[in-house]
Amino acid sequence: MVIFGATGDLTRRKLMPALYNIARDRLLPPGFAVVGLARRKLSNDQFREAMRGAVNEFSRSRPVVPEVWEDFAKGLFFVPGEFGDSAAYTRLGDLLEKLKSERERGTSGNHLFYLATPPDQYAEIIGGLGRSGLSRPRGRSWSRVIIEKPFGHDLESARELNEQALTAFREGQIYRIDHYLGKDTVQNILVMRFANGIFEPLWNQKYIDHVQVTVAEDLGMEGRGAYFDRAGTLRDMVQNHLMQLLCLTAMEPPVAFAADEVRGEKVKVLHAIRPIEAEDVARHVVRGQYVAGFAGGREAQAFRSETGVDKRSRTETYVALKLFVDNWRWAGVPFYLRSGKRLPKRATEIAIQFKQVPYLLFKDQESGGIEPNVLALRIQPDEGISLKMTSKTPGSVVTLQPVVMEFRYGTSFGAEPPEAYERLLLDCMIGDPTLFTRRDEVEAAWQIVDRIIAAWQGPEAPPVHEYEAGTWGPAAAERILERWRRL
Amino acid sequence: MTSLESFTGGRQLAVDTTAIERELACLWKAASGVGGGSSPAIIRACQLNLIVACASAEETGRAASAVAEVIRLHPSRVLMAVVDAADRSNRLQASISAHCALAAGAERGSHVCCEQITLTASSSAIPRLAAAVLPLLVPDLPVVLWWPGDPDLEADLAADLTDAADRVVVDSRRFSNPASSMRRLSVQDCPVSDLAWHRLRGWRELTAGFFDGEAAETYPPRLEKVLVEYAGAGREISEAALLGSWVASCLKWGDRPGPVGKIALQARSESDQAPGSVLSLTLEAPGASFSLRREGGAEFVASSMTIDRGASISRLARVACRDEATLLSRSLDAGGRDTVYEEAVDRAVRMLDQGGDEGAKR
Numbered sequence: 001m002v003i004f005g006a007t008g009d010l011t012r013r014k015l016m017p018a019l020y021n022i023a024r025d026r027l028l029p030p031g032f033a034v035v036g037l038a039r040r041k042l043s044n045d046q047f048r049e050a051m052r053g054a055v056n057e058f059s060r061s062r063p064v065v066p067e068v069w070e071d072f073a074k075g076l077f078f079v080p081g082e083f084g085d086s087a088a089y090t091r092l093g094d095l096l097e098k099l100k101s102e103r104e105r106g107t108s109g110n111h112l113f114y115l116a117t118p119p120d121q122y123a124e125i126i127g128g129l130g131r132s133g134l135s136r137p138r139g140r141s142w143s144r145v146i147i148e149k150p151f152g153h154d155l156e157s158a159r160e161l162n163e164q165a166l167t168a169f170r171e172g173q174i175y176r177i178d179h180y181l182g183k184d185t186v187q188n189i190l191v192m193r194f195a196n197g198i199f200e201p202l203w204n205q206k207y208i209d210h211v212q213v214t215v216a217e218d219l220g221m222e223g224r225g226a227y228f229d230r231a232g233t234l235r236d237m238v239q240n241h242l243m244q245l246l247c248l249t250a251m252e253p254p255v256a257f258a259a260d261e262v263r264g265e266k267v268k269v270l271h272a273i274r275p276i277e278a279e280d281v282a283r284h285v286v287r288g289q290y291v292a293g294f295a296g297g298r299e300a301q302a303f304r305s306e307t308g309v310d311k312r313s314r315t316e317t318y319v320a321l322k323l324f325v326d327n328w329r330w331a332g333v334p335f336y337l338r339s340g341k342r343l344p345k346r347a348t349e350i351a352i353q354f355k356q357v358p359y360l361l362f363k364d365q366e367s368g369g370i371e372p373n374v375l376a377l378r379i380q381p382d383e384g385i386s387l388k389m390t391s392k393t394p395g396s397v398v399t400l401q402p403v404v405m406e407f408r409y410g411t412s413f414g415a416e417p418p419e420a421y422e423r424l425l426l427d428c429m430i431g432d433p434t435l436f437t438r439r440d441e442v443e444a445a446w447q448i449v450d451r452i453i454a455a456w457q458g459p460e461a462p463p464v465h466e467y468e469a470g471t472w473g474p475a476a477a478e479r480i481l482e483r484w485r486r487l
Numbered sequence: 488m489t490s491l492e493s494f495t496g497g498r499q500l501a502v503d504t505t506a507i508e509r510e511l512a513c514l515w516k517a518a519s520g521v522g523g524g525s526s527p528a529i530i531r532a533c534q535l536n537l538i539v540a541c542a543s544a545e546e547t548g549r550a551a552s553a554v555a556e557v558i559r560l561h562p563s564r565v566l567m568a569v570v571d572a573a574d575r576s577n578r579l580q581a582s583i584s585a586h587c588a589l590a591a592g593a594e595r596g597s598h599v600c601c602e603q604i605t606l607t608a609s610s611s612a613i614p615r616l617a618a619a620v621l622p623l624l625v626p627d628l629p630v631v632l633w634w635p636g637d638p639d640l641e642a643d644l645a646a647d648l649t650d651a652a653d654r655v656v657v658d659s660r661r662f663s664n665p666a667s668s669m670r671r672l673s674v675q676d677c678p679v680s681d682l683a684w685h686r687l688r689g690w691r692e693l694t695a696g697f698f699d700g701e702a703a704e705t706y707p708p709r710l711e712k713v714l715v716e717y718a719g720a721g722r723e724i725s726e727a728a729l730l731g732s733w734v735a736s737c738l739k740w741g742d743r744p745g746p747v748g749k750i751a752l753q754a755r756s757e758s759d760q761a762p763g764s765v766l767s768l769t770l771e772a773p774g775a776s777f778s779l780r781r782e783g784g785a786e787f788v789a790s791s792m793t794i795d796r797g798a799s800i801s802r803l804a805r806v807a808c809r810d811e812a813t814l815l816s817r818s819l820d821a822g823g824r825d826t827v828y829e830e831a832v833d834r835a836v837r838m839l840d841q842g843g844d845e846g847a848k849r
Binding site: 218293294295296297298299344345349374376381382386388393395397399400401402403404410411470471485486487 | 616
């Protein structure tokens with residue numbers, strides 16, 4: 001596996017801990033090697049030492065087991081070089097060739113290239129891999145590339161990037177990663193829907209009132225201010241994570257749990273999403289930006305005061321939107337999506353709110369009233385599923401109260417779920433692209449988002465509402481939905 | 488003693504304010520492994536979110552004792568929001584603990600446990616307190632906000648916590664300015680439960696009992712005076728005002744044309760009764776008198792009815808002396824709005840604004 005951007009944050013926080021955990025679980029093939037490539041001039045030993053520190057800091061199984069680490073570290077190598085320098089690819093090719101031999105590592109010539117760099121360097125790296133011939137599999141070996149999100153910054157750039165990638169790789173070699181799809185709880189959406197008989201009959205416009213998808217983060221920029229100021233929540237979160245969650249919730253049952261079948265159904269959902277016309281953007285989409293407030297009991301600075309952020313930035317750190325999926329199953333059911341930074345808590349969930357009972361037997365105000373059933377699929381943290389129902393409280397009078405039936409991953413299963421990256425890296429190694437996004441999926445999602453971005457840049461652009469850090473976003477979001485879920 | 492043993496044993500473990508959920512998740516996960524072999528299983532339960540807003544050490548201690556009792560019947564995530572005004576620093580501290588009790592009907596001694604998170608804010612950290620408490624609410628479960636003392640309902644903290652609540656629980660006996668606090672509560676969107684109102688339940692039942700029989704049709708329209716005596720020097724008037732107002736409300740005084748009776752509230756120094764306790768209630772009509780009088784300590788009320796200057800019919804009834812935990816538990820049992828209470832509050836506010844009397848003299 002070759003990591004471009006091997007000294008970056010993604011490698012330290014996610015990739016190397018994931019690889020170490022896979023090694024610890026004895027799931028890596030013998031002879032597996034990681035080659036880091038970055039501008040910094042590090043020796044193999046320095047790279048190994050830095051990665052040990054990263055695993056010790058970020059791995060779910062920290063601290064490292066010395067014996068496992070020693071064995072794993074023998075397969076870590078570093079190649080210093082500029083991504084645009086052809087000599088770097090020559091050095092990389094030489095090293096990969098060397099590692100192929102049984103005497104060194106015996107990698108069999110299988111290559112997985114991971115682009116863990118800022119997106120503006122993807123084209124350069126793909127070009128370098130193509131020109132050097134490293135992208136071409138030889139004999140029975142394979143060569144694949146994982147491209148991190150964001151995949152483009154709009155439809156046009158996504159198409160351009162796809163074209164560039166296809167100059168060096170075939171579509172079957174390209175793995176576009178959205179790490180949300182690697183989460184056990186996200187995969188469980190499909191299992192819950194299609195492996196249980198009780199939900200699917202209710203999963204339609206006849207019984208569902210609306211769906212709320214929330215991806216809330218309590219953190220601010222954490223050093224990503226410069227990048228985020230260019231991207232914003234719509235591009236950084238909605239185009240990928242929220243769209244994926246919506247697709248998994250709304251898709252039809254695929255004929256098989258296989259890559260093209262699953263991804264084909266997701267694309268159909270994206271195509272069925274009603275485009276938001278420019279004149280409707282103000283009614284269907286609300287954007288906000290956090291100002292100073294309190295988060296987790298501590299003072300939190302405004303977005304514009306974060307390092308790397310323009311003091312006059314109008315970038316959205318919060319988005320709420322209302323979408324409709326125009327098909328037989330979902331006609332008339334609104335899907336409410338929201339995502340933001342510096343919200344009160346970190347929480348990702350899909351909430352299915354069912355319609356009220358057709359006739360209210362318990363009308364008496366003193367009975368406490370009836371709240372609708374809600375099936376909440378909690379993706380993180382506290383992963384699990386809960387079903388809110390109404391129950392009579394004990395006693396001689398009829399008093400109603402909502403109660404919740406809970407399934408919690410953490411306590412129902414003893415084993416710790418793997419990190420998303422562990423699953424996705426393994427899937428890529430075995431050549432299963434089910435949990436990676438296909439070209440048409442990415443482009444269809446950009447098509448939806450692009451219309452909103454265009455309206456935001458137009459003369460009638462709706463305002464960027466302010467919200468205090470540590471609150472659930474701007475009050476204007478209540479225009480879209482009066483009762484967002486309290487998470 | 489391990490962290491898990493301390494936690495499930497009810498001891499408070501100090502945690503970082505940003506790591507509360509994570510620490511709890513770790514502890515519960517460890518606790519879920521308990522139960523193998525001969526050790527008792529731990530069942531985590533949560534029926535509601537109970538925010539307890541305390542403004543002093545005395546309130547915190549009293550509330551903690553009540554909560555420990557209440558959550559046996561109402562397993563909750565307890566969020567103690569404590570203001571330590573004496574602390575001049577800018578600190579916001581957090582601790583977590585568990586309440587565990589033997590599960591009812593448990594065969595192998597299973598324990599039902601729920602969690603308590605205590606957030607203590609120094610005077611300068613008060614603005615941060617609500618922002619620290621609210622993200623800790625468990626989704627989809629009702630949120631009950633309990634003020635064990637005299638709440639400052641004009642403060643931002645009260646507004647923020649009340650906004651998140653599905654029910655607010657107060658004890659109007661503890662209000663230093665009953666009219667003002669009741670008025671503020673009466674305009675809130677969410678239902679209010681008042682421990683003082685629950686304390687009056689026995690008095691209200693006995694009062695209604697006067698008019699169960701033949702007197703039901705005859706005397707209510709003739710009643711012209713209600714006198715409520717209460718213990719204290721005059722400030723602890725809430726409970727008496729609620730009782731008097733409730734009677735006026737039942738009689739629909741002022742709601743329709745016709746004579747309106749008079750309500751009088753009188754404070755009386757009574758050292759063996761808690762300040763604010765109702766001591767007696769007298770309803771008077773021409774030729775008839777109905778009275779309830781506390782006797783033999785706090786638990787008993789003597790009821791007497793004199794009609795047409797005939798013989799007085801008396802009996803002694805037990806009005807159970809409810810502790811704070813029982814009253815709180817009763818508040819948590821409540822479903823929607825208590826419209827009878829709300830009407831009594833509206834009248835009490837008007838009466839207190841007028842100086843303690845309602846209606847014109849006949």
